[in-house]
Amino acid sequence: xxxxxxxxxxxxxxxxxxxxxxxxxxxxxxxxxxxxxxxxxxxxxxxxxxxxxxxxxxxxxxxxxxxxxxxxxxxxxxxxxxxxxxxxxxxxxxxxxxxxxxxxxxxxxxxxxxxxxxxxxxxxxxxxxxxxxxx
Numbered sequence: 731x732x733x734x735x736x737x738x739x740x741x742x743x744x745x746x747x748x749x750x751x752x753x754x755x756x757x758x759x760x761x762x763x764x765x766x767x768x769x770x771x772x773x774x775x776x777x778x779x780x781x782x783x784x785x786x787x788x789x790x791x792x793x794x795x796x797x798x799x800x801x802x803x804x805x806x807x808x809x810x811x812x813x814x815x816x817x818x819x820x821x822x823x824x825x826x827x828x829x830x831x832x833x834x835x836x837x838x839x840x841x842x843x844x845x846x847x848x849x850x851x852x853x854x855x856x857x858x859x860x861x862x863x864x865x
Contacts, residue, residue, distance in 0.1 A: 758782075758816050762798035765856055769795045769831070771805075776835050778859045797823055801852045828855050836862060 765780045771793030794806040801822035833844040
């Protein structure tokens with residue numbers, strides 16, 4: 731099954747400060763196990779996405795990652811003149827890597843004592859992101 735997702739790409743230095751934008755469509759070539767975590771390429775920003783409609787509402791850029799409930803990672807990619815596409819990574823995300831990225835994310839939000847944050851699963855990560863979004 732293939733999903734089509736509207737993608738806004740930015741033609742500028744920073745994806746968060748667009749000079750001009752264009753709307754493109756990218757194929758989601760695998761069926762993610764919802765909900766998913768959406769993050770930037772560095773893991774510096776996370777959002778919890780419950781379904782495809784919510785994903786379409788988000789501004790995405792090259793390098794964005796989807797981490798589904800099974801730990802599969804898909805990266806928004808583009809090669810040369812090809813359209814944007816979601817590239818499914820060969821390996822699952824490691825819980826320790828996700829834990830470190832979420833600690834850094836929590837710290838940027840001003841949360842103290844991030845060293846005490848510990849996740850043991852992708853489900854824990856999803857609950858943490860949901861909690862952080864509500865703060």
